[in-house]
Amino acid sequence: MEWSWEVVLEVLPSMWLGLIVTIQAALVGALLAYVLGLLLALLKMSKTWIVAKTSYWISECVRRTPLLVQLYFLFYVLPDLGIFLSPFAAGVIGLGIHFSTYTSEVYRAGIENVPKGQWEASRALNYNAYQTMRFVILPQAIPPMIPPLANYLITMFKETPLLSAITVVELFGAANIFSNTTYKFLEPMTLVGLFFLLTSVPAAYAAMRLEKRFKPKNTGVS
Amino acid sequence: MEAIFKYFQESWSWSLEYYPILIQGTITTIELTLASAVLALIVSFTVGLSRFSRLRAVRVAAVIYLEFFRGTSAIVQMFFMFFVLPLFGVTFPPLVAGILACGLNLGSYGSEVVRSALLSVGRGQHEAALALNYSNYQRFRYVLIPQAIPVMIPTFGNLLIELLKLTAVASLITISDLTFMAQIIRSQTALTLEPFFVILVMYFIISSVLVWFTKFAERKFSKGRDTITREGV
Amino acid sequence: MTITKLEKCSRAIALTLFTAGLSMGAVSTVSAGTLEDLREQGYATVAVANEPPYSDVKGDGYVTGAAPDVARAVMKKLGVPELRAIVVGYGAMIPALMARRVDMATSGLYIKPKRCESIIYSEPDLCGAEAFAVKKGNPFNIMTYEDIGNNKNVTMTTCAGCAEEAYAYERGVSKDQMKIMADPMSGIKMLQQGRVDVFALSGLGTADLLKKTNDPGLEIVMPVKGVPMGCAGAAFNSDDDDFRDAYDKALAELKSSGEFAKIVEPYGFSAAATLAVKRDDFCPGN
Numbered sequence: 001m002e003w004s005w006e007v008v009l010e011v012l013p014s015m016w017l018g019l020i021v022t023i024q025a026a027l028v029g030a031l032l033a034y035v036l037g038l039l040l041a042l043l044k045m046s047k048t049w050i051v052a053k054t055s056y057w058i059s060e061c062v063r064r065t066p067l068l069v070q071l072y073f074l075f076y077v078l079p080d081l082g083i084f085l086s087p088f089a090a091g092v093i094g095l096g097i098h099f100s101t102y103t104s105e106v107y108r109a110g111i112e113n114v115p116k117g118q119w120e121a122s123r124a125l126n127y128n129a130y131q132t133m134r135f136v137i138l139p140q141a142i143p144p145m146i147p148p149l150a151n152y153l154i155t156m157f158k159e160t161p162l163l164s165a166i167t168v169v170e171l172f173g174a175a176n177i178f179s180n181t182t183y184k185f186l187e188p189m190t191l192v193g194l195f196f197l198l199t200s201v202p203a204a205y206a207a208m209r210l211e212k213r214f215k216p217k218n219t220g221v222s
Numbered sequence: 223m224e225a226i227f228k229y230f231q232e233s234w235s236w237s238l239e240y241y242p243i244l245i246q247g248t249i250t251t252i253e254l255t256l257a258s259a260v261l262a263l264i265v266s267f268t269v270g271l272s273r274f275s276r277l278r279a280v281r282v283a284a285v286i287y288l289e290f291f292r293g294t295s296a297i298v299q300m301f302f303m304f305f306v307l308p309l310f311g312v313t314f315p316p317l318v319a320g321i322l323a324c325g326l327n328l329g330s331y332g333s334e335v336v337r338s339a340l341l342s343v344g345r346g347q348h349e350a351a352l353a354l355n356y357s358n359y360q361r362f363r364y365v366l367i368p369q370a371i372p373v374m375i376p377t378f379g380n381l382l383i384e385l386l387k388l389t390a391v392a393s394l395i396t397i398s399d400l401t402f403m404a405q406i407i408r409s410q411t412a413l414t415l416e417p418f419f420v421i422l423v424m425y426f427i428i429s430s431v432l433v434w435f436t437k438f439a440e441r442k443f444s445k446g447r448d449t450i451t452r453e454g455v
Numbered sequence: 456m457t458i459t460k461l462e463k464c465s466r467a468i469a470l471t472l473f474t475a476g477l478s479m480g481a482v483s484t485v486s487a488g489t490l491e492d493l494r495e496q497g498y499a500t501v502a503v504a505n506e507p508p509y510s511d512v513k514g515d516g517y518v519t520g521a522a523p524d525v526a527r528a529v530m531k532k533l534g535v536p537e538l539r540a541i542v543v544g545y546g547a548m549i550p551a552l553m554a555r556r557v558d559m560a561t562s563g564l565y566i567k568p569k570r571c572e573s574i575i576y577s578e579p580d581l582c583g584a585e586a587f588a589v590k591k592g593n594p595f596n597i598m599t600y601e602d603i604g605n606n607k608n609v610t611m612t613t614c615a616g617c618a619e620e621a622y623a624y625e626r627g628v629s630k631d632q633m634k635i636m637a638d639p640m641s642g643i644k645m646l647q648q649g650r651v652d653v654f655a656l657s658g659l660g661t662a663d664l665l666k667k668t669n670d671p672g673l674e675i676v677m678p679v680k681g682v683p684m685g686c687a688g689a690a691f692n693s694d695d696d697d698f699r700d701a702y703d704k705a706l707a708e709l710k711s712s713g714e715f716a717k718i719v720e721p722y723g724f725s726a727a728a729t730l731a732v733k734r735d736d737f738c739p740g741n
Contacts, residue, residue, distance in 0.1 A: 064429030066390035180546030308554030
C-alpha cells in the first residue's frame with residue numbers, strides 16, 4: 001500500500017473546514033457542559049431529598065448511556081416531538097448534556113473538599129448563601145477544579161467524531177465521506193489521527209501545566 | 223384508552239418480531255465490553271508499571287503509547303484498524319478490531335490510573351520496603367500494588383462504563399452490537415423513538431450492573447483497610 | 456491471599472484471551488477463498504447492506520432480499536449450500552471485499568466504472584430505475600438531478616459513495632446542497648423533518664422506504680430522467696476471476712431457466728430489464 005500525496009491534497013480542503021467545525025463544536029459543547037454541570041451539581045447537593053435524588057438519577061441515566069444513541073435521539077426523535085434542532089445544535093447540546101454529568105461531579109467534589117470550617121465561619125459571619133459561595137467557598141473550590149475541567153474539554157474534542165453520525169461535517173466526517181466516495185482510506189484516516197494528535201498532545205501538556213499550577217496546597221490525604 | 227392501545231400495537235409490535243436480534247446485539251455488546259476490559263486491564267498494568275522502569279527506553283515507549291492512544295479519538299482508532307490495516311495486509315474480523323481498539327484505547331487511560339494509584343501509596347511504604355531489602359519486583363508486588371488496587375477500583379469502574387459506551391461506536395464499523403441492531407430495526411420498521419428508547423434502557427441496565435460490580439469490588443478489596451469511604455470524613 | 460487469587464485470575468484471563476485471539480486470528484484468514492475452498496467449507500460469506508428490497512435483514516437475523524436470494528440460488532448451483540450474510544454499511548461493502556473479509560458482496564451495488572477499478576462484478580442481476588422522495592406536491596418541482604442543480608435553494612440527501620451522489624455532482628448539484636445521510640432511514644427522516652428537500656436512492660429502495668414510513672406527506676418521483684438505469688451485480692475481489700466466471704455461468708443458467716425471474720419479480724424487479732443488459736455495457740473489460 002502506498003501513500004499518495006495527491007489524495008492528501010484532495011482531501012485536505014474539506015478536512016480543514018471540518019477541523020474548524022470540530023473546534024467550534026468542542027468549545028461550545030464544553031461551555032454548555034460547564035454551565036449545565038454547575039447547575040446539576042447544585043441540584044444534586046440540594047437539601048431537598050427528592051430534588052437531590054431525582055437529579056442524581058437523571059444524571060446517571062445520561063452518564064450510563066452512550067452519547068451516540070443520545071445524539072440520535074436529539075436529532076431524529078425530538079423533531080417528532082416538536083423540537084427541531086440543527087445538526088450542529090443537536091451535536092453541542094448532546095455533548096453538553098452528556099458531559100455535564102461529568103463536570104457536575106467535578107464541581108461537587110470540589111465544593112465538598114472545602115473544609116467544613118469554612119462553611120461554619122461564613123455562618124458565624126452572617127453571610128447569606130450567595131455571599132458564602134461567592135466570597136468564601138467558590139474561590140477555594142474552583143482552582144483545583146480547573147485541571148479536570150480542562151481535561152474534559154480535551155475529551156469532548158475527541159468525542160466530536162460522533163457528531164458525524166448526525167450529519168455534522170466535522171473533521172472525521174469530512175474524511176469519512178471522502179473515503180466512502182473514493183475508496184481511499186489510508187490517507188484521510190491517517191490525517192485525521194494526525195490532526196487529533198497534533199491538537200491533543202499540546203493540549204494535554206497545557207492541562208498538565210495547569211494541574212501543577214493549581215495543585216491544591218493542603219492535601220492531607222496520604 | 224383505545225388510542226393508547228393502538229399506539230402500543232403500532233409502535234411496539236416490532237418487539238415481538240425483532241427481539242431475537244436485540245438479544246443477539248446485547249450479547250455482542252457484553253462480549254465486546256468484557257473482552258476489551260480484560261485487554262485494557264492487561265495493557266493498563268503493563269504500561270502503567272513500565273512508567274516506573276529503570277530503563278529509559280521502556281519508560282519512553284510507555285509514554286509514547288499513552289500519548290498516541292489517549293491523544294487520538296477512539297473512533298478514529300477503530301476506523302483505522304478496520305479500514306486501513308487491511309491495506310497493509312492485517313485484516314482483523316470486525317469484532318477483534320473492535321476489541322483491540324477499545325481495549326488499547328481504554329488501556330491508555332487505565333495506565334494513568336495505575337500510575338497515579340501507585341504514586342499515591344505513601345512514601346513510607348516505599349522506604350519500608352527498601353529498608354527490608356526488597357527487590358524492585360518484591361516491592362511492587364507485595365507492598366505497592368496491593369495498596370494501590372483499592373485506590374484504582376473506583377476509577378476503573380468509571381472506565382468500565384466508558385468502555386460500554388464506546389462499544390456503541392463499534393456499530394459504526396459494522397459490529398452487530400446493540401446500536402447496530404437498533405439501526406436494523408429502524409430500517410425495517412421506520413420507527414426511531416421506540417428502538418432507540420429500548421436500547422437506551424438496555425445500556426442503562428448493563429451499566430448499572432457494572433456500577434454495582436464496581437461497588438462490590440471496592441468493598442471486597444477494602445476489607446480490613448481503613449480507607450476513606452465515600453460517605454465518611 | 457487476595458493477591459494470589461487476583462494473580463491466578465488474571466493469568467487465566469490472559470491465557471484465555473491469548474488463545475481466543477490466536478484462534479480468531481486463524482479464522483480470519485480462512486474467511487475468503489476460491490470456489491473450491493468454499494465448496495469444502497460448505498458456505499460462503501457475503502456482505503449485504505440492509506437496503507430493502509435489495510437486501511433485507513429479518514427479525515431473527517436471517518438475510519433475505521432480492522440480491523441475497525439470487526446469490527443463494529447461484530451458489531447452490533455451484534455446490535455451496537449455505538450463504539452467511541454479514542450486514543455492513545453501504546460504503547463498507549467494497550472495502551470489506553478488498554480486505555477479503557467476505558467472499559462476495561451483493562446488495563444493489565451498481566456496476567460503475569469507478570468501482571470496477573477496485574473490484575470485479577458478475578453479470579447484472581438487479582436493474583431498476585432511480586427515484587426521488589419529496590414532500591407531497593413536489594413543491595420545488597424536482598424531476599431530475601439537473602432540476603436540483605438549477606435551484607440552489609434546494610437541498611438533497613443520499614448516501615456517501617452511492618451512485619446517486621455521483622449522479623448529483625455530475626449534473627450540477629453543488630456540495631452545499633448535499634447533506635450526506637448516515638443511512639437510508641435517517642435520510643427519509645431528514646426529508647420528513649424538512650432538513651432536506653429531496654431524498655435520492657434506487658427506485659425500489661425508495662419505494663420500500665416510503666411504504667414502511669407510511670407518511671402521506673411524502674411522495675415518490677420515479678423514474679428520474681437523465682440518469683442511466685442502475686444495474687447492480689454481485690461483486691468479487693479483483694483476484695477472484697475464476698470464481699466470478701463460474702458465478703456468471705450459473706447465473707446465466709438461472710436466467711435462461713426462468714428461475715431468476717421467479718426470484719426477483721416478487722421483489723418488484725423486472726427480470727426482462729436485467730436480461731437485456733450485460734456487464735460490458737457498464738464496465739467494458741471488467
